Amino acid sequence: MHGTPHPRTTTLFRPPSFRSPVLALVLASPLAVVLTLVLALTLTLTTLPPPAAAAAPGDGTRAAAPATVVIDGERMRRTRTAVAHGDPGLRRAVATLTAQADSWLGRGPWTVVDKPRPAPSGDPHDYLSQAPYWWPSQPKTEENPWGCPYVSRDGERNPEIDTGTDRGDLSRVVTSATTLSLAWYYTGRQRYAEHAAEILRTWFVAPATRMNPNLNHGQFIPCKYDGRAIGIIDFSQQFTSALDAIALLDAGAPGWTRSDRAGMRAWNREFLEWLVDSPFGKEESAAENNHGTFMDMQVAALALATGDRALARRTVLDARAGRIDVQIASDGSQPQELARTRSWHYSTFNLVAYARLAAIGRQVGVDLWAYEGPRGQSLRKAVGTLLPAATGAAPWPHPELEFHRYAATDIVHAAADAGDRAARAAVPHLQPPPEGDLWPLRPATEQLDGPLFP
Numbered sequence: 174m175h176g177t178p179h180p181r182t183t184t185l186f187r188p189p190s191f192r193s194p195v196l197a198l199v200l201a202s203p204l205a206v207v208l209t210l211v212l213a214l215t216l217t218l219t220t221l222p223p224p225a226a227a228a229a230p231g232d233g234t235r236a237a238a239p240a241t242v243v244i245d246g247e248r249m250r251r252t253r254t255a256v257a258h259g260d261p262g263l264r265r266a267v268a269t270l271t272a273q274a275d276s277w278l279g280r281g282p283w284t285v286v287d288k289p290r291p292a293p294s295g296d297p298h299d300y301l302s303q304a305p306y307w308w309p310s311q312p313k314t315e316e317n318p319w320g321c322p323y324v325s326r327d328g329e330r331n332p333e334i335d336t337g338t339d340r341g342d343l344s345r346v347v348t349s350a351t352t353l354s355l356a357w358y359y360t361g362r363q364r365y366a367e368h369a370a371e372i373l374r375t376w377f378v379a380p381a382t383r384m385n386p387n388l389n390h391g392q393f394i395p396c397k398y399d400g401r402a403i404g405i406i407d408f409s410q411q412f413t414s415a416l417d418a419i420a421l422l423d424a425g426a427p428g429w430t431r432s433d434r435a436g437m438r439a440w441n442r443e444f445l446e447w448l449v450d451s452p453f454g455k456e457e458s459a460a461e462n463n464h465g466t467f468m469d470m471q472v473a474a475l476a477l478a479t480g481d482r483a484l485a486r487r488t489v490l491d492a493r494a495g496r497i498d499v500q501i502a503s504d505g506s507q508p509q510e511l512a513r514t515r516s517w518h519y520s521t522f523n524l525v526a527y528a529r530l531a532a533i534g535r536q537v538g539v540d541l542w543a544y545e546g547p548r549g550q551s552l553r554k555a556v557g558t559l560l561p562a563a564t565g566a567a568p569w570p571h572p573e574l575e576f577h578r579y580a581a582t583d584i585v586h587a588a589a590d591a592g593d594r595a596a597r598a599a600v601p602h603l604q605p606p607p608e609g610d611l612w613p614l615r616p617a618t619e620q621l622d623g624p625l626f627p
Contacts, residue, residue, distance in 0.1 A: 239358070239424040242416045242474045243532045244617045249358070252614060256359050262613070267359060269609035274356035274365050277349040281368070282375035283342040284382035290337065292390035293399040299385050302340035302407050304392045305330050321396035328514035328574050339384075340407055346376045347411045347418075354418035355615055357426055367428035369418060378436035386444035388453065402456035405448070406464055409457075409471035410522075410620060413529055416441075416478045417617070438479065445475040461499050462509040463523040469496060470530040477533055486537035492530060498546040505554030516571040518622060521559065521580040527552050528587040528618040542591040556588040556596055564602035579604040580622035586612045 238246035256263050285300055292299035308331050309320025335341055353369035356362065375382050391404015419437055422429040448454040449472065457468045469492050476484035500507055500523070510519035531541035531552065545551045561567035563581035582603045588596035606621040 236424065239420050241420040242478050242536075243413050243529050244417050244615055245532070245535075246420070248616060249614075253359055266609070266611055266613045270352070270356050270611060270614055271360060271362075273352045273608060277353055278364060278368055281345065281349055282372045282382075283346055284375050285339045285342070285384045286382055288337060288339055293393065294390065296385065298383060299390055300339050300343070300388055300407075301390045302338045302343075302392050302404055303331070303334045304394045304398075304401070305334050307331060307394050309395075319395040323394050323397060343376075343407060344411065346372055347415045351414045351418040351615075354421040354426070355611075358421045358424070359614060363427045366422060366426035370422060370426065370428040370430075370433060373415070373419065373422070373429075373437065374433050377440045378433055383440070386440050387447045387451070389451075391453075400453070402453040403460075403464055405453060405457045405471075406467050409467035410526075412471060413474040414617075414619065416474055417615075420478070441475055442479050445472065445479060445481075448472055448475070463519060463526060466492070466496055466500070466523055466526040466530070470526045470533070473530060473533045477536060482537055485533060486539060489530060489534035489537060489539040489541060492541065493544045494546070496527075497541075497544060497550050497552065498548075501546070501550040501552075501555050503548040503550060503554075505551070505556075505558040507555060511571050514572055515574050517562065517569045517573040517576055518580060520555075521584060521622070522620055524552070524555055524559070524581075524584045525618045525620050527555070528584055531587070531591070532617060542588070542593075553588065553591075553593050553596075556584055556593065559584065560595060560599050563604075564599050565604070566602075575622075577622040579606045580620075582606060582610065583612060583618040583621060586616065587618050590616065 236250070238250040240246060241249065252263070256267055286297040288297070288301060291297040292301040304323075306325055306327050306329060307323040308326050308329070310322055310324045311317055311320045313320040350369045350372045353365045353372070357365035357369065377383055388400070388405050388408060390400035391407050392401050393399050393404070394401070423434055448468075454468075457464055458472075459465070460468065469488050473485045473488040476482070476488065500509060502508055507520050507523055510516060510523050513519045527541070534541045542552055559581045562569040562576075563578060563585055565578060569576055582605060585596045585599050585603055589600050
């Protein structure tokens with residue numbers, strides 16, 4: 174600007190004019206000036222916008238998309254904007270999510286060090302779980318307290334696994350932290366983020382309570398094995414959800430500190446190293462059924478979360494010939510999963526891993542949904558075999574001890590989002606899971622049909 178600027182004056186509050194000379198005299202007094210300034214300050218404060226930290230979780234326009242691993246962070250950001258603007262199509266999902274989050278408040282945190290007996294290593298910080306489908310074959314006595322030897326009964330879950338090990342607590346950690354983090358992201362309610370932070374910090378970061386980053390004693394069998402490679406699936410079937418929860422908290426959640434972020438990144442790097450280099454990890458990677466699929470998904474997710482995009486991309490690329498070609502037949506069926514006593518459960522379960530792996534692939538430039546093997550094998554065909562039963566149009570034609578139609582719901586959603594026309598047409602006919610359909614808020618496949626122990 175040129176010339177001499179006019180002096181700026183600021184009027185905080187201009188009292189109205191009064192006809193009464195008495196009132197005018199009162200307003201001219203020193204007390205009136207003080208009252209005027211107080212009133213002006215009050216009016217100013219009441220019109221200020223809320224602090225950015227409190228407003229950001231409810232308004233997707235004020236922050237970058239979260240660096241989630243499986244869920245599309247940009248899509249979440251847009252959805253949060255829609256929630257903030259009162260999108261009526263999202264109200265039911267938000268109400269379901271917050272109700273679930275409320276149910277976790279006051280529960281936890283949990284830790285591996287509080288189990289009644291440590292893992293066979295003797296270190297209480299080592300994770301311990303018991304093989305779910307193995308049962309004692311003899312009466313339990315003082316001389317044989319376990320009832321050994323244990324025998325396999327596929328698909329029949331031994332209730333012993335719910336006591337004395339870490340498996341149940343791990344599931345509670347992942348489920349609660351994921352639910353609470355999502356609820357914070359969409360509502361901005363501080364208590365959700367703070368409790369999620371406490372849960373993750375206790376299990377993974379705090380020195381006195383943290384879990385060692387290995388699975389040397391997963392799915393042990395009493396009197397037989399101190400741990401097995403297939404125990405890795407205790408984590409791989411659910412830990413990618415925890416990675417997304419951590420990414421949400423990293424987006425500025427209250428209660429999640431810089432030290433927490435650094436400790437969690439260090440834990441993830443050590444765990445990834447163990448998965449890739451340990452004998453158990455190598456054995457699980459060689460599995461040709463759902464265990465191998467989930468192992469690939471977990472390695473790719475951890476690689477992406479820790480900055481090793483090359484390993485993430487290589488893992489997804491290798492899954493085309495190494496997994497899809499081997500596991501999926503030309504008609505879309507999954508022969509190894511159909512051979513189980515819970516064929517529907519495991520057919521949907523394996524596709525949960527594939528859909529999540531495809532979501533990771535999207536971030537590293539690999540379109541797993543578009544891949545076709547030499548005999549026409551593809552994820553789209555595999556989803557197609559589920560559609561008649563998923564929509565209720567036809568019964569599932571294979572053995573299944575406990576059929577739940579909604580087990581396929583997220584998988585069909587994922588295929589529809591990837592452009593599959595048949596899946597898109599099936600979406601209106603899907604059965605929502607008992608606790609409600611959260612796909613609009615967390616568009617990533619989850620295993621929906623209850624506790625799973627492969």
